[in-house]
Amino acid sequence: MVRLAYVQLAGCCGCLVSLADTYERLLDILDEVELVYCQTLMDEREVPECDVVLVEGAVCLNHEECVEEARELEEKAETIVALGACASTGNFMRYSRGNEQSAPTHEAFVPLTEVVDVDYAVPGCPPAPEAIERFLTLLLEGKTELLEPFAKLAEGKTEYCGCDLMYHVVNKNMCMGCGTCAAACPTRAIEVVDGRPVVNEDRCIKCGACFTQCPRTIWPGDEAIKELVMGGEEE
Amino acid sequence: MSELEEVMVKGDEELLGEHLGVFTARSTERRILKAAQDGGIVSAVMIYGLEEGKFDGVIASVTDPDDPEEPWKPRPVVITDPDEVLEAAGTKYTYCPNVSVLKEAVRRYGCERVAMVGTPCQIRAVRKAQLLPVGMRHVPDKIELLIGIICMENFPYEGLKTMVEQLCGVWMREVAKMDIGKGKFWVYTDDGEVKTIPIDETHPFEGEPCHVCTDYCAELSDLTAGSVGSPDGWSTVIVRTEKALELLNEMVEQGLLEVKSIEEVKPGLGLVEKLAQAKKSKNQKEIEERKELGLPEPGKVHEQL
Numbered sequence: 295m296v297r298l299a300y301v302q303l304a305g306c307c308g309c310l311v312s313l314a315d316t317y318e319r320l321l322d323i324l325d326e327v328e329l330v331y332c333q334t335l336m337d338e339r340e341v342p343e344c345d346v347v348l349v350e351g352a353v354c355l356n357h358e359e360c361v362e363e364a365r366e367l368e369e370k371a372e373t374i375v376a377l378g379a380c381a382s383t384g385n386f387m388r389y390s391r392g393n394e395q396s397a398p399t400h401e402a403f404v405p406l407t408e409v410v411d412v413d414y415a416v417p418g419c420p421p422a423p424e425a426i427e428r429f430l431t432l433l434l435e436g437k438t439e440l441l442e443p444f445a446k447l448a449e450g451k452t453e454y455c456g457c458d459l460m461y462h463v464v465n466k467n468m469c470m471g472c473g474t475c476a477a478a479c480p481t482r483a484i485e486v487v488d489g490r491p492v493v494n495e496d497r498c499i500k501c502g503a504c505f506t507q508c509p510r511t512i513w514p515g516d517e518a519i520k521e522l523v524m525g526g527e528e529e
Numbered sequence: 530m531s532e533l534e535e536v537m538v539k540g541d542e543e544l545l546g547e548h549l550g551v552f553t554a555r556s557t558e559r560r561i562l563k564a565a566q567d568g569g570i571v572s573a574v575m576i577y578g579l580e581e582g583k584f585d586g587v588i589a590s591v592t593d594p595d596d597p598e599e600p601w602k603p604r605p606v607v608i609t610d611p612d613e614v615l616e617a618a619g620t621k622y623t624y625c626p627n628v629s630v631l632k633e634a635v636r637r638y639g640c641e642r643v644a645m646v647g648t649p650c651q652i653r654a655v656r657k658a659q660l661l662p663v664g665m666r667h668v669p670d671k672i673e674l675l676i677g678i679i680c681m682e683n684f685p686y687e688g689l690k691t692m693v694e695q696l697c698g699v700w701m702r703e704v705a706k707m708d709i710g711k712g713k714f715w716v717y718t719d720d721g722e723v724k725t726i727p728i729d730e731t732h733p734f735e736g737e738p739c740h741v742c743t744d745y746c747a748e749l750s751d752l753t754a755g756s757v758g759s760p761d762g763w764s765t766v767i768v769r770t771e772k773a774l775e776l777l778n779e780m781v782e783q784g785l786l787e788v789k790s791i792e793e794v795k796p797g798l799g800l801v802e803k804l805a806q807a808k809k810s811k812n813q814k815e816i817e818e819r820k821e822l823g824l825p826e827p828g829k830v831h832e833q834l
């Protein structure tokens with residue numbers, strides 16, 4: 295059985311709530327794994343050796359223990375998953391600048407992908423429960439070719455945010471105005487005007503949902519859709 | 530075998546996408562035919578679905594042809610009342626972000642069974658949202674039916690305006706209907722005038738992002754409707770899923786749709802296949818050319834970062 299750990303760094307618990315929001319499917323998933331660590335749900339003090347670790351939250355560079363806990367995961371876990379935007383892209387933690395209670399000197403927060411060799415990153419603030427479910431199912435079934443985009447995002451080359459949508463989709467003559475990015479944005483930072491997105495940078499929290507959801511940036515392949523969506527699995 | 534299944538034929542799936550069958554059809558209701566672009570299949574399906582409670586919301590595109598600032602500029606809407614479906618009927622030849630209201634349909638309108646009409650690229654976007662719904666909480670299982678419309682290309686609003694106003698010599702606000710067919714772009718005015726320009730003259734105004742699109746028939750829809758292949762006032766319909774077939778069967782049984790074999794009509798399925806092939810070859814070539822320039826391929830943008 296797959297040994298699964300859930301580690302929370304500098305995050306808000308929202309990703310864990312989203313995971314729990316998969317309701318009965320969560321029970322199916324839990325049936326297939328052995329949960330070996332999760333601060334919120336169980337009394338286990340140290341991350342044990344495991345097959346998969348889901349990590350929520352950013353890494354605070356001013357907090358030695360936090361950095362160490364993150365680094366040690368490379369030794370302890372076979373597969374490291376940055377779950378959610380704080381761990382994947384940095385999210386609004388990118389805007390942290392210290393001078394906050396209860397740790398006024400904590401000001402340097404970076405995504406896990408900057409500190410550790412992460413295998414997969416699932417952006418979103420939080421990622422939708424159905425996305426977490428799909429990701430975990432594919433991972434447990436070993437359908438790794440469908441997970442390749444998440445492996446690529448784990449390289450953490452950019453925030454995959456509203457700006458990237460402009461630089462890498464619209465500026466590259468690629469946006470056909472479907473509006474998916476606007477629907478995916480949790481802060482309503484995107485409005486489609488004259489058939490192309492306009493990003494309100496003041497509202498953008500750099501969660502990566504727009505870039506990841508856009509059909510022109512990452513296309514999973516027609517076959518996967520026919521099999522997993524149109525095959526009636528959704529009913 | 531149902532009346533509908535008797536007239537259905539199969540075409541080349543490489544070109545049309547996987548399907549159960551293709552046929553020619555039109556709505557039997559005058560009010561639908563009057564408002565619709567072609568055979569009114571899209572509107573008829575939406576009205577039937579809402580009336581029967583198969584859908585509790587449909588996403589379509591509305592426009593105000595008399596808007597003083599931007600006549601004919603479309604915007605997406607969520608429709609829950611079957612009486613409002615025809616307000617969205619008819620083709621708008623410019624980008625309309627239908628998918629942008631998908632989450633709103635589920636979250637704000639509380640829809641549990643949504644149908645959406647969209648261009649092939651929009652149908653693709655929703656299928657991806659079902660497969661990998663990173664930013665689409667509670668959306669994937671609320672999609673009841675995806676109705677694709679056949680699409681060769683689309684135009685930015687100012688491009689469309691130039692075609693209508695400069696090339697056809699008609700003010701946008703005077704336009705009653707626009708159409709593409711028989712090698713021409715057609716503009717019908719409120720006064721009953723008809724203006725046309727050869728389709729070649731519209732090519733410079735096509736949106737460039739359409740030139741990397743190789744899907745003509747909305748290959749991932751539940752059902753697709755288009756004008757190509759069928760006579761004026763009729764639609765070519767491609768059925769792909771059992772769910773869509775069942776719905777169309779019911780509509781035919783209830784006398785809501787009139788159906789014919791596409792083999793009995795002109796220009797027929799051959800033209801649909803020919804144009805699908807043309808779009809695929811032309812745009813695949815464009816993708817290759819862009820790759821040589823170092824530009825990303827659609828669907829692989831992340832790989833280049």
Ligand SMILES: Cc1cc2nc3c(=O)[nH]c(=O)nc-3n(C[C@H](O)[C@H](O)[C@H](O)COP(=O)(O)OP(=O)(O)OC[C@H]3O[C@@H](n4cnc5c(N)ncnc54)[C@H](O)[C@@H]3O)c2cc1C
Pocket residue numbers: 564565566567568569570571572573589590591603617618619620621622623624625627646647648678679680681682683684709754755756757764
């Ligand atoms: C940009 C574009 C290009 C097209 N190109 C072709 C083509 O090359 N060959 C072909 O055979 N058919 C093409 N069509 C489809 C055709 O014009 C008709 O929409 C189709 O035949 C359906 O006819 P109907 O009478 O069933 O639709 P109706 O009952 O009139 O319903 C049409 C539906 O489409 C929606 N809609 C209209 N414009 C848009 C838009 N811009 N974006 C999203 N939704 C929209 C409306 O809200 C309405 O619900 C194109 C359509 C569009 C929008």
Ligand code: SF4
Pocket residue numbers: 454455456478479480481482483484493497498499500501502503504505
């Ligand atoms: S624009 Fe919206 S979806 Fe995109 S990164 Fe910013 S907050 Fe997230």
Ligand code: SF4
Pocket residue numbers: 459463464468469470471472473474475476486490491507508509510511
């Ligand atoms: S999701 Fe992608 S293609 Fe669609 S409107 Fe947004 S940027 Fe454009």
Ligand code: SF4
Pocket residue numbers: 470648649650651680681682683738739740742743744
């Ligand atoms: S040509 Fe393709 S990208 Fe352009 S509107 Fe039609 S389906 Fe969308």
